[in-house]
Amino acid sequence: MTADSHISTEARPQRPVAARRWKWAIATAIIGATIWSVSGLDVSIERVMSAPGDAWAIVRLMWTPAFSTEIKRGVLGKVLESVYIAWIGTVIGAIISLPLSFLAASNVTPRVVRLPMRQLFNAIRSVPELIVAVILLGVTGLGPWAGALAIGLHSVGTLGKLSSEAIESIDAGPIEAVDAVGGRWVSAMRWAVLPQILPVVVSYWLFRFEINVRASAVLGMIGAGGIGAELVAQLNFRNFPEVGAVLLITIVTVVTIDLLSSALRRRIIQGGTGEDRSKSGELIDDLTGIALG
Amino acid sequence: MTSPASPATTWPKKPRPQLSILVGILAAVAFTVFSARQINMQLSTFIDLWTNPLWEKFWPIPWEWVLNRHNVIDPLIETFQIAIVSTLIGCSLALPVSFAMSRLTSPNKVVYYSSRTVMNIVRAVPDLFWAKLLVTAVGIGAFAGAWALSIFSLAVMVKLFSEDVDGADPRPLEAAKAAGGRHVPSVATGVLPTVFPAYVAYALYVFELNIRASLVLGLVGAGGLGRVIEAQRQFFRFGRILGILVIIFVVVFVLEQISVALRKRLV
Numbered sequence A: 001m002t003a004d005s006h007i008s009t010e011a012r013p014q015r016p017v018a019a020r021r022w023k024w025a026i027a028t029a030i031i032g033a034t035i036w037s038v039s040g041l042d043v044s045i046e047r048v049m050s051a052p053g054d055a056w057a058i059v060r061l062m063w064t065p066a067f068s069t070e071i072k073r074g075v076l077g078k079v080l081e082s083v084y085i086a087w088i089g090t091v092i093g094a095i096i097s098l099p100l101s102f103l104a105a106s107n108v109t110p111r112v113v114r115l116p117m118r119q120l121f122n123a124i125r126s127v128p129e130l131i132v133a134v135i136l137l138g139v140t141g142l143g144p145w146a147g148a149l150a151i152g153l154h155s156v157g158t159l160g161k162l163s164s165e166a167i168e169s170i171d172a173g174p175i176e177a178v179d180a181v182g183g184r185w186v187s188a189m190r191w192a193v194l195p196q197i198l199p200v201v202v203s204y205w206l207f208r209f210e211i212n213v214r215a216s217a218v219l220g221m222i223g224a225g226g227i228g229a230e231l232v233a234q235l236n237f238r239n240f241p242e243v244g245a246v247l248l249i250t251i252v253t254v255v256t257i258d259l260l261s262s263a264l265r266r267r268i269i270q271g272g273t274g275e276d277r278s279k280s281g282e283l284i285d286d287l288t289g290i291a292l293g
Numbered sequence B: 001m002t003s004p005a006s007p008a009t010t011w012p013k014k015p016r017p018q019l020s021i022l023v024g025i026l027a028a029v030a031f032t033v034f035s036a037r038q039i040n041m042q043l044s045t046f047i048d049l050w051t052n053p054l055w056e057k058f059w060p061i062p063w064e065w066v067l068n069r070h071n072v073i074d075p076l077i078e079t080f081q082i083a084i085v086s087t088l089i090g091c092s093l094a095l096p097v098s099f100a101m102s103r104l105t106s107p108n109k110v111v112y113y114s115s116r117t118v119m120n121i122v123r124a125v126p127d128l129f130w131a132k133l134l135v136t137a138v139g140i141g142a143f144a145g146a147w148a149l150s151i152f153s154l155a156v157m158v159k160l161f162s163e164d165v166d167g168a169d170p171r172p173l174e175a176a177k178a179a180g181g182r183h184v185p186s187v188a189t190g191v192l193p194t195v196f197p198a199y200v201a202y203a204l205y206v207f208e209l210n211i212r213a214s215l216v217l218g219l220v221g222a223g224g225l226g227r228v229i230e231a232q233r234q235f236f237r238f239g240r241i242l243g244i245l246v247i248i249f250v251v252v253f254v255l256e257q258i259s260v261a262l263r264k265r266l267v
Helices: A004-008 A017-040 A045-062 A066-070 A075-102 A112-128 A131-139 A144-170 A173-180 A185-222 A227-236 A241-269 A275-290 B002-009 B019-038 B045-051 B054-057 B067-101 B109-124 B125-136 B143-164 B172-179 B183-190 B194-218 B224-234 B239-265
Strands: none
Touching: A017 B067, A045 A241, A045 B143, A045 B224, A066 A075, A066 A241, A075 A112, A075 A144, A075 A185, A075 A227, A075 A241, A075 B019, A112 A144, A112 B239, A131 A144, A131 A185, A131 B045, A131 B054, A131 B125, A131 B194, A131 B224, A131 B239, A144 A185, A173 B239, A185 A227, A185 B125, A185 B194, A227 B125, A241 B067, A241 B109, A241 B125, A275 B194, B054 B239, B067 B109, B067 B143, B067 B194, B067 B224, B067 B239, B109 B143, B125 B143, B143 B194, B172 B183, B183 B194, B194 B224, B194 B239, B224 B239
């Protein structure tokens, strides 16, 4: 009996008032921002209602995809060109960012060098690839090489940031060991830091490659070579079955590369034994989380 | 003679490099050389780039043109509006879809596999492909851009968030189910509160991505600041483009700092 009465008299804890006030403030801000944004976007109810129908009509027009026409037009070569552009861009980014990332890590580099290097990475990252490409295409002329350069430059920013964070999270013991036996800074980086970060950094490179494949497909749309140009050309002429074929080929390529690369990343991070699975799984999730930018 | 040297000679044997790593490196190098030839890579471009006379066109920046409200600021505001609307639409849709896509909270196998497949396909199409397709479907302008970015945010958001739902503590959900709760209320009370901070943090991150993506949407006719860049590019007015870049740089930088600070507080 006593136990029963104890349960019945126990009141529910009160919700904290401060948190509720915050909730209302945030909700108001979000709703306000939405109304302001929608009002500026020139949308009307009928436009919103008719849009799904219009989009569906296009999807219907794309069926059935005209694969044979597209293959005759060399679409496979173009999609491969996008992959080559992405790969070269990733290689450029990897080669330039690896040494620079040491100069941006707080545990191995003094403030004077580190802060400007970090701001450099931030600056590079904040300019989208496409805009870099717009400028480079203006200077070097159209072509896949300019696209690869643009992707490479942008990758320096993202890879540099991620790699320097990887360096910051290493075990300091080996560096102390190199210092203790009188090794120079470069030796400490080569023998104490690099072996620790290499698996993580290589998996960052692979992840960046996955992102860059999409980026290089997009770069084609403004004339930097690859599959994007084909999509724009066919869309502009309203050849919808051909558009469908280009889209499907792009999707198959991107998904294949994603699967290969993520299998490889898993293998690199986990090693051959497959032990420590949950921790590595977390790391891969983290990679997916951070590296998307 | 030999005795003082003998401790130094007992080095541990250097491990031999693994065959798989050697093959991997060789394959990567070979593919790099092959790709470089395919896209006509020329290292001399790195030098030519700096000596190119076209750089003079980037200077001086015509500030009176750039700071004119009509030229840059209005399209920039439109860019923000696209980013805000699409973040909201994408992230709201992502909440139920992520729960459908997670092994822990999916109502049944059919929903689980079908949502995963659809989302993988959506994610495989680059953001500007969506924009170009939607411009064709619903007409040039910010409306197509907002729609394209909503799809893009949905795809990114479910990818990030569903993995957090996968990793959520299953016990509150089991407790709710054991007490006789139906599926949706059990998920809402048993899982949602534990993963909600991550959801908000990802939403802010997606907003950052959307700001950047919305800047370039205009290059394919989907509204925002990219439209201005495209127009100036066609007339080779690089000074103006550089001015726009400076503004983009400042704005993205400030917003990112705010968003990073907010995310740090949340997680």
